[in-house]
Amino acid sequence: MMKKTTYALALAALLASSAASLAEDTKIGVLMDITGPIASFIPPLQNAANLAVKHVNDNGGLLDGKAVAVYGDTTGSSQGAVDAAGKLINVENVPIIMGALMSGTTIAAAEAAAIPAGVVQISPTATSPAMTDIDDNDLLYRIVPSDNFQGKVLADMVLEEGINKVAVTYVNNDYGVGIGGTFVEAFKAAGGEVVAEVKHEEKKNSYRSELATLSKAGGDALVVIAYAGDSGSKIVKQSIEGGLFTKFIGTDGLRDEALIADIGAEALATSFFSAPTSPDDNPNQAMLHEAYTAEYSEPADKPFVDQTYDATFMTLLAVEAAGSADRAKMAESLRAIASAPGEKVGPGEWAKAKALLAEGKDIDYDGAGGSYDFDEAGDVAGAIGKFVVDGDVYKQIKIYQ
Template sequence: MKASIRRSAIFTSAAALVIAVCGATGTASSAVPAEPGDGELQFGSVLPETGQLAYLGPPQIESLKFAIKTINDAGGVLGKPVPTVVSSDEAGQEAVAVQSADRVLAAGVDAVVGAAASGMSLAFIDRVTGAGVVQCSGSNTAPTFTDYEDDGFYFRTVPSDALQGPILADVVRADGHDRVAVIARADDYGRGLMETTRKTLEDRGATVTLAETYDPKATNFDQVVQKVKNSGPDAAVVIAFEEGTQILQGMIESGLGPDRIGVYGADGLRSEELASLVSPGDPGRLSGMKGTAPASAENEKYINDLKKFAPQLKELQFAPQVFDCATTIALAAEQAESDDPGDFVEEMNGITKDGDKCTTFAACKELIADGKDIDYDGVSGPLDFTDKGEPGQATIEVYGYDAKGQLQTLRTETSEAQE
């Protein structure tokens, strides 16, 4: 069924749904649903204001607002300014994320940015794409999404962990470790990254002494730490979110800190504050820990402009990718000459490759007006979407913590999707 027809089918109940979910976490900025294809591109978002990924909320939320300001400063989309985002909280809880998505959809949005966590997106992706609404995440890295049945309405500007895992494994092996324990949170993000990392480690000749998931909602991780210790590794990979703080504390107390074995993390642990959270009195105890995360292009202008727009921001992780979600959607609408997602979804992949290069909404919009095919290179780097609606190449940052526990970028490496 054509997406615009599906949207029309659900539109008549949208106003009632706004009322039905008015008690949901977060606030929707529009109580009256917009009509699909009304000439006004309406964004919604489901991003973390509370919960385990709350630290990733501010950079993504502010970057989305900044993207819309940038779009409007260039004349808006289809000759109209883009309205304020209809926003709601993913909260780190599937039930709340689903309710938030319903609330945003009820406002008649054309596109949803989010969720931040792969598990939260998986909780409501069928609702969004099933309604013929475009969804774009700047931080969903689970490999699950590559082949997910989404009718072509789901996109991400961050690479799959199928591209990050091999780099993470190579970093561990390059440091000379032969016996590696891998533990991960029991969700799609954790399982997907654990599996690609484990496979690459074994392909590179390492012995994986332990590959096991844990309940991220547990209050005590002593058993997990003990399993790592009992496996006798010379390195451990911890794939976690905020609960990783407790795991790392337990590892240090059990003689498994970075001064004893190799300790590695991934994007979920990459934080300026990790060392001080793990060891408040002596952040240097995390010295030597390394990890990997999707990197952004060295875009000094974007970073400076975002910090001027939102000077309170401390963390910037995934902010560029969210900016690119919004810009890509807006350019697709310009290319399609329609704000109906059933129309502009067809342009999402094409505008990121095989055309005249442009790096800003204003420049790309001008090329479109001149009848040119565009290749939008975002603030996070070249996008070059595959047919699956995701980057086919990834630049991965290798990060580490120095003697004072300060986060540093050690280098970047490139990983490409296998055909």
């Protein structure tokens, strides 16, 4: 009987110890469009998010234990985003979510899942102007500038190239309509002429009808605002095959190495693209890129690697600064770690941040993508880069701030 009692007590102690150990780990949600139209973007972004978690766990951990990133796949669709976000919130019980990436999936997840549950969501890549006006109870954030800015910058880029007449096609979703409308308005206001404007649908096999309309109207170039993994690459390829356009202008959705692989660098030699970027000569970008290359033996100059790392690191800083995984504290905490006043911390400097917070001091995170001072709507200012095709990759040739 004594042996049985001793064994039972030992087993209970072991189970209690295991439960306590598990309880020390803190989950954060990572909502990504792993499958769907931007699947080709995802592997380096997963690496970036995982590197942020590794930097935390290798340098003191989160709260009293480790950080655990729990992934949800939106499948690149609104319903998929709602389902994945709902699982992170209701099953995994995460206090904060990094993501999603596409504007449409970010908005769907926020409106149907995160906002009703009181969960903060911070996107590293969603650019739709519609996000600014969502009634979100201070729960929805992003760390890239709105397309209200990128659309105007793109108009400047086009005119600087001496291109005064363009045809425009943009995908019929939150991303395409947002930046497409801003670009058209800004281009016309600056004296440019939009000879034709066509809104197109996703997931079609042929865009030859739309291209015939655009080509017939003339224009010195075709502005394509879409994801390369869906309609964007098809439109460019069918334009070239039909001899309709030879110069293409795109935004971040088209700045995808899958486009180069599909079309070929030579056919894109006169094209250029806009995308959110880091400010010029940002030492924190160099810091992250060195760490990323050392960890993964590949370059970090891929679209949105900087912002994905930063957004993930910021969610972890928000939890640490709050002192718990209390959802109600996340918004205030996120704003606090991202804004002055406070001692500067950068990518990878988790031990420094954790020590400062433990001492009751304020911190101000400046990331690989720049500084992130949120306005009332959870938006930030930022920088837009101009990119051209250089071999099998994109090369940045100018920055607009």
